[in-house]
Amino acid sequence: MAETWTLRAATQGDGLFLGDMVVEAANWRAGAARPRHEILTHPDHRRYLAGWMRPGDAGVVATVADEPVGAAWYRMLPRTDPGFGYVGTGVPELIIGVRPLWRAHGVGRALLRRLCDQARAEGRARICLSVERGNFAQVFYRSEGFAVTQSGFGRDTMVRSLR
Numbered sequence: 710m711a712e713t714w715t716l717r718a719a720t721q722g723d724g725l726f727l728g729d730m731v732v733e734a735a736n737w738r739a740g741a742a743r744p745r746h747e748i749l750t751h752p753d754h755r756r757y758l759a760g761w762m763r764p765g766d767a768g769v770v771a772t773v774a775d776e777p778v779g780a781a782w783y784r785m786l787p788r789t790d791p792g793f794g795y796v797g798t799g800v801p802e803l804i805i806g807v808r809p810l811w812r813a814h815g816v817g818r819a820l821l822r823r824l825c826d827q828a829r830a831e832g833r834a835r836i837c838l839s840v841e842r843g844n845f846a847q848v849f850y851r852s853e854g855f856a857v858t859q860s861g862f863g864r865d866t867m868v869r870s871l872r
Contacts, residue, residue: 714816716823719768719782724761726770730780730806731757737844756790757804765801767831769823771816779807781820783828783836794839794866796858801828803838805846817846821853829871837868 719727728745731754736742748754768782783801786792792802803824807817828836838855840847841864855867 714771714773714778714811714814714819716769716771716819719762719770719780721762723768723770723777723780724758726777727761727768727780727782727804728758731804733806733808734804737841737846753793756786756792757784757802767801767824767827769820769827771807771811771820773811778811779805779816779820781805781817781824783824792839793861793864794837796835796837796866796868799833800835800837800868801833803836805838817849818853825853825869825871833871835868835870837866839864839866 728749732745732748735748735754749758765785766782768780770777771779781803783803784792785799785801786795788795788798794802803821805817805820807820825836837858838850839861840850847865847867850867850869853869855869857865858868859866
């Protein structure tokens, strides 16, 4: 690819694009795409977007020629409405998505590293995520220091120490 990407902080105005990235993350399996509206209206996915940019939310967006191509963000989800990767109060849960054309070009790794740096700078000790078994991203997360801490039905919760 001739064009290069740049990173910027996510803003409140990025909510719609973050929705696109939730759809990308949920539809990682080739040939098994679920409709956008089905994903975005399901409570399991809606919690990662509802009221975007509330206190505790942070994110990074990758752009090419000012067009977003990927994003990584985290939310502080409450025990009463935990995400797939919830491990405890005060541990932000990471969500990441990259447009297919930009996968395997270092975009996801750069997004993940920048977001982990931000969480560390905010004094966070750990960050967590959930990944479905069979998703190639699990190898990527392991290479970035994440380890499986809980196994659920078809998915694993992974945590990385930020210290």
